[in-house]
Structure formats: structure tokens, C-alpha cells
Amino acid sequence: xxxxxxxxxxxxxxxxxxxxxxxxxxVMITNSFMQTQEIIANYSTQSxxxxxxxxxxxxxxxxxxxxxxxxxSDYIRQFWNSVILTFxxxxxxxxxxxxxxxxxxxxxxxxxxxxxxxxxxxMLLPIQVTLxxxxxxxxxxxxxxxxxxIILINIFSPLAICLLRQYLMYIPDETIEAAKIDGAGQLHxxxxxxxxxxxxxxxxxxxxxxxxxxxMVEQPLILLNDTMKQPLSVLMTxxxxxNIGVAFAAGVVFMIPALIIFLLxxxxxxxxxxxxxxK
Amino acid sequence: MEDKQIMQNIKKIIIKFAIxxxxxxxxxxxxxxxxxxxxxxxxxxxxxxxKAIRDTYEFKALVNYESTKKAYPEFNYFIxxxxxxxxxxxxxxxxxxxxxxxxVKKGRNELEQAISNIETNISNIExxxxxxxxxxxIAHKEKQLEIERKNLESxxxxxxxxxxxxxxxxxxxxxxxxxxxxxxxxxxxxxLETNIYNIEKSLYQIETQEDRAQKEKQxxxxxxxxxxxxxxxxxxxxxxxxxxxxxxxxxxxxxxxxFADQNYTNITTPMFEYIDETIDAAIIWDMSADNxxxxxxxxxxxxxxxxxxxxxxxxxxEKNGIAELSIDNIKYNAENGKYTYTVLLNTQKxxxxxxxxxINATISTDPIMLENAIPISTIHDDPEExxxxxxxxxxxxxxxxxxxxxxxxxxxxxxxxxxxxDYSFSYNESIVLTTSKDLNNNMKVRLR
Numbered sequence: 001x002x003x004x005x006x007x008x009x010x011x012x013x014x015x016x017x018x019x020x021x022x023x024x025x026x027v028m029i030t031n032s033f034m035q036t037q038e039i040i041a042n043y044s045t046q047s048x049x050x051x052x053x054x055x056x057x058x059x060x061x062x063x064x065x066x067x068x069x070x071x072x073s074d075y076i077r078q079f080w081n082s083v084i085l086t087f088x089x090x091x092x093x094x095x096x097x098x099x100x101x102x103x104x105x106x107x108x109x110x111x112x113x114x115x116x117x118x119x120x121x122x123m124l125l126p127i128q129v130t131l132x133x134x135x136x137x138x139x140x141x142x143x144x145x146x147x148x149x150i151i152l153i154n155i156f157s158p159l160a161i162c163l164l165r166q167y168l169m170y171i172p173d174e175t176i177e178a179a180k181i182d183g184a185g186q187l188h189x190x191x192x193x194x195x196x197x198x199x200x201x202x203x204x205x206x207x208x209x210x211x212x213x214x215x216m217v218e219q220p221l222i223l224l225n226d227t228m229k230q231p232l233s234v235l236m237t238x239x240x241x242x243n244i245g246v247a248f249a250a251g252v253v254f255m256i257p258a259l260i261i262f263l264l265x266x267x268x269x270x271x272x273x274x275x276x277x278x279k
Numbered sequence: 280m281e282d283k284q285i286m287q288n289i290k291k292i293i294i295k296f297a298i299x300x301x302x303x304x305x306x307x308x309x310x311x312x313x314x315x316x317x318x319x320x321x322x323x324x325x326x327x328x329x330k331a332i333r334d335t336y337e338f339k340a341l342v343n344y345e346s347t348k349k350a351y352p353e354f355n356y357f358i359x360x361x362x363x364x365x366x367x368x369x370x371x372x373x374x375x376x377x378x379x380x381x382x383v384k385k386g387r388n389e390l391e392q393a394i395s396n397i398e399t400n401i402s403n404i405e406x407x408x409x410x411x412x413x414x415x416x417i418a419h420k421e422k423q424l425e426i427e428r429k430n431l432e433s434x435x436x437x438x439x440x441x442x443x444x445x446x447x448x449x450x451x452x453x454x455x456x457x458x459x460x461x462x463x464x465x466x467x468x469x470x471l472e473t474n475i476y477n478i479e480k481s482l483y484q485i486e487t488q489e490d491r492a493q494k495e496k497q498x499x500x501x502x503x504x505x506x507x508x509x510x511x512x513x514x515x516x517x518x519x520x521x522x523x524x525x526x527x528x529x530x531x532x533x534x535x536x537x538f539a540d541q542n543y544t545n546i547t548t549p550m551f552e553y554i555d556e557t558i559d560a561a562i563i564w565d566m567s568a569d570n571x572x573x574x575x576x577x578x579x580x581x582x583x584x585x586x587x588x589x590x591x592x593x594x595x596x597e598k599n600g601i602a603e604l605s606i607d608n609i610k611y612n613a614e615n616g617k618y619t620y621t622v623l624l625n626t627q628k629x630x631x632x633x634x635x636x637x638i639n640a641t642i643s644t645d646p647i648m649l650e651n652a653i654p655i656s657t658i659h660d661d662p663e664e665x666x667x668x669x670x671x672x673x674x675x676x677x678x679x680x681x682x683x684x685x686x687x688x689x690x691x692x693x694x695x696x697x698x699x700x701d702y703s704f705s706y707n708e709s710i711v712l713t714t715s716k717d718l719n720n721n722m723k724v725r726l727r
Contacts (some may be wrong), residue, residue, distance in 0.1 A: 068305055073315040074678070198499045228678055260297040264290060 025255075033060045039245040043233065055250065064249035074227075074235060075250055082231035083257075085220070087214040089154035094202055095207050101164030102190060106176060116165070123158035131222055136217035138223060142194055145225045150279055153223075154213055161207045167201030203268035210261050285357040287607035296442050321727040322683075324672050324709035327700070333643045334573050334695040337566055340582060340635050340640035342624065347679070349537075349549035350529050351469040353514055357382050362524070366634045367533050369553060374524035376538065376550070383523050391514040397505040404498045417482065424478040431471040439462040509598035532626070532634070560633050561607075562640065564677050565617040571609070579643045580604045580622055584635035602632055608640075622706030649692060649699040657710045658698060661687060669700070670711035683711065685720045 031039060034057040042054045068075050102115050103109070128136075135144065139206050143149035171194060179189050217237060220230045227234075232254055239247035262269070321704045360377040363369060369557055441464055445457050518526050535552035538544045554560060562582075566574060582602045587595040607620040620642075632638065651667065664687070671686045689701040704710075711718065718724070 070311055071316040071318055073311040076304065076311045079304055080308055227675075256300055257297075260293055260300070263293050264297075 019036060025054065028248050028251045029256075030055045030057065031048070031245070032064050033057045033062070033254045034245065034248075035059055035061050035063065036245040039248070043244060049273055059064060063251075064109060064245045067246045068249045068253060072129040072246065075232065075253075077228070078230060078232040078235045079253070081147070081229060082214060082233060085150050085154075085216075085231050086210060089151050089213045090206055090209045092151070093157050093160055094206055096159035097157055097164050098195075101168050102159045102194060104161070104166045105168035105175065106171075106194070115267070117159045119161055127218055131218060133135075135222060144223055145229070147224070147229055149223055150216075150219055153219060154216070157205075157209060157212075159212075162207070163197065163205050164201050167198055167204075171197050200268045203265045204270075207261055207269050209266040211258050214258050283652070284485060286656075310549075312495055316725060319723050319725045320714050321719060322670075322672060322681075322714045322718075322724045323712045323727045325654060325712045326709050327702075327704050329650045330649050330697055331646040332649055332652065332694050332697050333646050335644075336566070336570060336642045338640050338642075339376070340638040341561045341562050344534070344554055344639070345561065347534055347552040347554055347558060348408045348529070348531065350527070350551050350553060351543050351549050352525075352546055353518065353528075354386055354513075355543065355545045357536055357543050358525075358540060361536060361538060363533050363536065363551065365536055368630075369527050369533050370530050371527055373527050374520065374522075375527045378519065378521050378525055378687060380521045383519055384542045387512070387515060390515055391509060392438065394505065394508045394512060397501055397508060401498060401501045401505060404494055405499065406628050408494050408498065411427040419484050420478055424482065425572075427475045427478060431468065431475060431651055432456050434464060434468045434471055436438065438468060473661060492639060523552070529553060529555070531558075532630070554626055554633075556625075556627050556715075558626055560626055562622045562624065562638070563619060565615065567617055571618040573644050574606075574620070575600050576606050576609060577645060578606060581643070582632060583641075584632050584638040585637055586631040586635060592675065599632055600635075602629070628641070636645065644695075644696065647694050649697055651702070651704070652697040652699050653710050654712060655693065655696055655698050657712055658700075659690070661685075668716075669702075671704075671708045672711055672724060673705070673708050681726065682725050683722045683724050685718075 003131060029041075032126070034042075034054070036053070038058055042052055079211075100119075104112060104119075138144045138146075138149040141149075143152065168225070175193055176189055179193050184192070214231075214260065215233050217233050218232070220234050222239075223232045224234075232250075236247070236254060293673060348613050356376070356378055358376045359379050361375070362377060363375050369375065438461070441457075441460055445461070522528055523601045525665060531553035532555075533551045533553045536550075537548070538550040538551065541543050544550060553675060562580075580603070583602065584602065585602050586598055588598050588599050590596045604624075606620055609621045610619055610621075611617075612619045657669050658667050659669065660666075666687050667690060668685050672681050673684060674680070675682050690698045691701050692699040711724075712723070713727075715727075
């Protein structure tokens with residue numbers, strides 16, 4: 001009885017926390033089906049506070065989605081800008097991070113630990129700190145206001161290297177030694193032996209990297225002056241009170257790719273993070 | 280195992296959803312721009328400019344006459360057919376009406392008969408007034424009569440002088456001589472009076488002075504009547520031609536026909552109203568006090584009128600004419616609180632305008648230079664604040680799309696359809712003139 005009460009209490013607390021966490025998503029989804037007038041009426045401010053928080057639309061409408069898809073082509077264009085910036089970044093980032101992680105985890109060379117520490121330090125730096133140097137470098141390379149500049153910045157991820165390094169550390173060295181004895185070269189070892197075993201870690205890193213790139217705001221805002229080239233995440237910040245209804249619908253659509261990626265690889269994320277923490 | 284299968288199925292569904300989602304987004308990438316463009320409000324734009332603006336006021340002009348003349352018939356007629364129309368130019372001697380032959384002859388006979396009667400009357404009066412002597416005898420007698428009257432006057436003065444002398448100083452003559460001289464003088468006077476009476480008797484019939492004066496007066500009247508009737512006959516014969524047409528005696532333009540076919544007209548009823556060069560015609564119209572401030576004596580008046588021209592084949596063709604005139608007078612009309620404008624027309628110089636059945640008048644102000652002038656129709660009331668706004672279209676430097684921006688402005692000066700505004704326009708900004716939908720701030724639009 002005591003145990004049952006404890007479990008029940010635990011579930012109630014977890015449910016309440018979940019509700020708090022999920023509330024923004026619930027509000028966003030339900031409000032995206034409301035009429036503009038209803039949204040404005042709900043969120044018009046009175047003495048600095050919203051009048052009320054409404055979850056159930058009085059009249060369900062797809063008007064906000066219609067506006068997103070057909071009245072504001074910027075949204076679609078910048079959705080694809082996000083895709084263009086995110087997918088190459090993630091793919092190249094995985095390749096580079098995997099290579100770096102393999103070297104740090106499995107190849108013994110002088111200064112290996114120092115490099116790793118440097119990477120760790122870089123990982124700890126907030127992204128805003130590196131913005132200005134990044135801008136200066138890209139400016140020197142004449143890559144400002146170009147999407148390739150953003151991709152170049154994103155392909156180096158200390159977090160991805162750390163995660164993959166930790167993951168690769170769990171692969172026994174003996175496996176590599178055995179492959180070497182059998183006459184396998186480094187590339188053969190990497191692609192035929194290590195890569196299949198590191199699939200979970202790579203997936204976890206890919207998902208985290210995707211979400212990170214998908215949601216990036218500061219870099220494109222600073223490095224891409226041309227709004228035509230900016231990703232959707234930047235446009236999302238420019239929605240204001242007058243088009244808050246569109247912002248809800250746009251938020252839902254913006255969330256879908258990240259949600260798909262997360263649902264497809266959620267087990268790898270849990271696994272990857274678990275391994276990183278356990279080390 | 281079963282859970283794994285469920286997870287696999289869920290994953291498949293997610294993958295399918297993801298594929299569909301991206302395909303839809305890809306399709307939308309190509310079509311949403313087109314759809315969005317189609318749904319954008321279409322606008323027309325204009326640029327602010329320095330404008331020389333004239334205010335214009337248009338109206339249908341009516342020709343007024345200061346006065347018209349009326350043509351009356353000289354005699355009573357029965358009009359068989361009217362031969363003139365309104366706005367027809369009439370000259371002296373042209374047929375204006377057709378008369379019946381019987382009436383014409385009857386009228387002439389009546390006049391001739393009247394003249395004959397008067398002549399008879401005159402002859403009778405003259406015969407009764409004078410004896411039938413020849414003129415030489417009458418002249419001689421009249422001369423003799425004058426001499427005798429002078430002699431009589433002389434003798435009467437002599438007698439009066441003699442009587443005065445006797446009364447004042449009798450010592451000049453003896454009483455006997457005085458009496459004798461007096462008697463001789465009285466006899467001379469009497470003799471002369473007798474002579475005068477005899478001469479007068481022989482000159483005139485014996486009648487009283489009153490009768491004579493009466494007859495002389497009657498004679499004079501009859502002579503005057505004769506003269507009048509003779510003039511009437513002469514006139515009668517001159518205003519009716521051989522075809523029994525009544526001829527005009529006036530020059531001018533008939534503006535109102537007042538007699539009709541198969542109707543009697545008499546000398547008290549006008550046949551038609553007309554204007555000639557002595558008549559003042561004018562275009563007169565009223566304007567409000569506000570308009571009075573704009574349109575002054577220096578304002579130009581343009582008249583678009585219609586006139587008819589002979590095409591050389593016996594018919595006329597309609598043509599459009601333009602005339603520019605100046606305002607001659609502006610005066611306040613207290614009855615209606617408006618200002619009456621007058622433009623005088625010369626009946627000869629502006630004959631075509633006066634005769635036009637339809638005149639469109641346009642009065643224009645002097646040009647006024649407006650800086651930063653935009654059409655008033657582009658200015659709206661600000662629904663949020665008490666002020667005026669315009670919608671400005673600007674091309675986004677990145678997207679190249681046209682974005683509408685709400686801009687508060689201050690109107691410096693308003694004139695006619697334009698207003699000068701206090702706002703610094705950028706070179707790449709233009710003002711929304713018309714729109715197919717209501718506009719909001721930051722709305723995307725397309726040009727019509």
C-alpha cells in the first residue's frame with residue numbers, strides 16, 4: 001500500500017512536470033487551429049498581462065496554415081534554406097567528427113589528450129563567443145552572406161567529437177588489433193569494423209547535430225545579411241503580435257522535421273547520451 | 280518481440296509521413312510563390328513631384344441676354360406658315376412668314392381706300408376755306424390789305440397824339456381847329472377801316488374767326504393723316520413681296536419664335552424675339568464662396584461648343600469649337616450667398632458660341648506650384664492615431680518584393696486634387712495610389 005502510494009505520487013509529479021514541459025507545444029498546436037481574431041482577443045495585453053490562455057479553439061480552422069503555405073512564401077523558402085544549411089552540416093559534421101573521434105579514441109599519438117582537452121574547452125565556450133572570430137574568418141575568405149560559410153562553421157562540433165570519442169572508447173581495441181593482424185588497413189578498419197559498431201553513437205550525434213543546426217539563430221542572423229538565404233529559425237524570431245496566429249502554425253510546421261528525426265532516432269539519443277554520461 | 284514489431288511499424292509510418300511531408304514542402308516551394316503572388320493586393324503607385332496645379336471647375340454654360348428685342352408686325356396678319364427658326368440669323372428683306380393672297384389684297388385695298396377718303400376730305404375743307412380766285416388776285420389783295428392796315432395804324436397813332444395835345448395844351452390850336460382836325464382824323468380812320476373790311480371781305484368768305492380756326496385745324500389733321508396713310512401703304516407694299524411673303528424689317532438672330540402657323544397676329548403681339556449687335560449676351564453662373572477664393576478675374580474660361588458648317592453640298596456638318604475667354608465681372612449675390620460670374624459675349628464675334636445648342640465650360644485657376652505633391656486620394660486617416668497616413672511601397676533589397684509601409688505625414692498645403700506633404704521620400708519609394716484590397720503595414724503587394 002505504501003509502495004503503491006509512492007508510485008502514484010511519483011507518477012503524479014512526473015505527469016505535472018511533463019505537463020509543464022509540454023504546455024508550450026500544446027498551446028502552439030491548439031492555437032494554430034484558431035481564428036486570428038480569437039488569438040488576438042486571447043493574447044491582447046491588459047496592464048502588461050495576457051488576458052487568458054486558451055487551449056480549445058471556438059472554431060477550428062486551417063486558416064493559419066493556409067497563410068503559412070500560400071500567403072507567406074517566405075516560410076517555405078526559408079524552410080528549404082534550413083534544409084540546405086542543416087543536412088550538409090550534419091553529414092559533413094558526422095564524417096569529420098567520426099574521423100576526429102576515431103583518432104582521439106583509437107590512435108595513439110603525442111598530444112592526443114591535449115587536443116582533446118582543447119576540444120573540451122571549445123565545447124564549453126558559448127556560441128556567442130565564437131561568433132565574431134567566425135565572422136572575421138569568413139570575411140577573410142569572402143564567405144560572409146553565403147550559406148556555405150554557415151555550413152563550414154557547423155561542420156566542426158566539439159560535442160559531436162566528444163560524444164563519438166566516448167562511444168568509440170567502448171569498442172574493444174582487440175577488435176582493431178585482430179583486424180590489423182588479418183591485414184586490414186585503416187580505412188578498412190574504420191568503415192568495416194568500427195563504423196558498424198558505432199552506428200548508434202553516430203545516429204545520436206546526427207540527431208543532436210540536426211536539432212542544433214535546425215534551431216540555430218545567431219550564426220545566420222549575423223553571417224547572412226540576405227534574408228532570402230536565412231533559415232526558418234531566424235524568420236521564426238521575427239513573428240510578432242500582429243501575426244501571432246501564423247507564428248503558431250509556422251511553429252508546428254517548423255517542429256515537424258525535428259520531431260521526425262527525433263522519433264526515428266530517439267533510442268540512439270538515449271543510448272548515446274547514456275554512454276557519454278557513464279564514461 | 281511484439282513491441283519491436285510495433286516500433287518498426289511506427290517507424291515506417293513516420294518515414295512515410297516524413298517523405299510525404301518533404302514532398303509537400305517541395306511542391307509548395309515551387310507553387311506557394313505563385314499562389315502568394317496571385318493573392319497579393321494589386322496596387323498602382325505614384326511618385327511625389329513638384330507640380331504646377333490648376334484647379335478646374337466644369338459646368339454647362341447657358342447663354343443669357345441682357346435684353347432681347349421683339350419684332351412686332353406692322354399690320355394684322357393671318358400667318359399661313361412661319362418661315363424662320365430659333366437661332367436663325369435674320370436679315371432685312373428675307374421672308375419670315377407666308378401670308379394668304381386674299382388678306383394681302385384686302386389690306387392693300389383698305390389702305391388705298393383710306394388715302395382716297397382723306398384726300399377728298401382735304402379738298403372739301405380747302406374749298407370751303409378759300410374763295411375760288413386766282414392766286415395773283417389774292418396776293419394783290421393781301422398786299423393791299425397790309426398797306427391799309429399800316430395806314431390805319433398810322434392814322435390811329437396820329438389821332439391819339441392829337442387828342443393828347445388837346446387835353447394837355449389847348450393853346451396850340453383853336454378849339455374850332457382842334458375839333459376839325461379831330462373829326463378829319465376820325466373820318467380817315469373810319470375810311471381806312473372800311474377799306475380793310477372790304478378787302479378782307481373780298482378775300483375770305485364771310486364767317487366767324489372761330490369757324491375758320493376750326494377748319495384750319497381739321498385741314499392740318501387730315502393732311503397729317505394722309506401722310507401717315509401714304510407711308511403705311513408704302514410700308515405695306517415694301518414688306519410683302521410678290522409671293523405674298525412677309526419680309527423681315529430687322530437684322531439679328533431670332534432667339535424665340537412667338538408666332539405660329541395658321542394663326543392671327545396683331546400689332547400688339549410680337550412675332551419673334553431677336554438679338555442684334557446692340558444686344559449684350561453673356562454666360563452667367565454662380566459659384567460658392569470657397570470657389571470664389573480660387574477663381575478670380577484672371578482665371579481662364581474655356582468653352583467647348585458645337586457649330587455647324589456648310590459642307591458645300593447643301594447640307595451642314597457638325598464641328599467642335601474651342602474658345603478661351605476671360606471673366607468680365609464677379610459680384611456677390613446676397614440672395615443665395617453665392618458669387619455670380621459673368622463673361623460677356625459679342626453677338627458678332629461669338630455668334631457661333633451663342634448659337635451652339637450645347638456649351639461645356641471649364642474654368643481654370645492660375646497654376647500653383649506644390650512641392651512634394653501627392654494626390655489627395657492617397658492620404659488616409661490614421662485609424663490608430665489622430666493623423667494622416669499614406670501607404671508607401673518599397674522594394675526589399677534582398678527579396679526584391681514590394682512591401683507596404685504605413686507612413687504618418689503632415690499636410691502642408693492642399694490644393695485641388697493634390698496636397699503638399701511634409702515627408703522625405705526615398706528615391707526607391709512610391710506611394711500607393713489604388714489598391715485591390717485593404718492594406719496593412721508590411722504587407723506584400725504587387726504592381727498592377
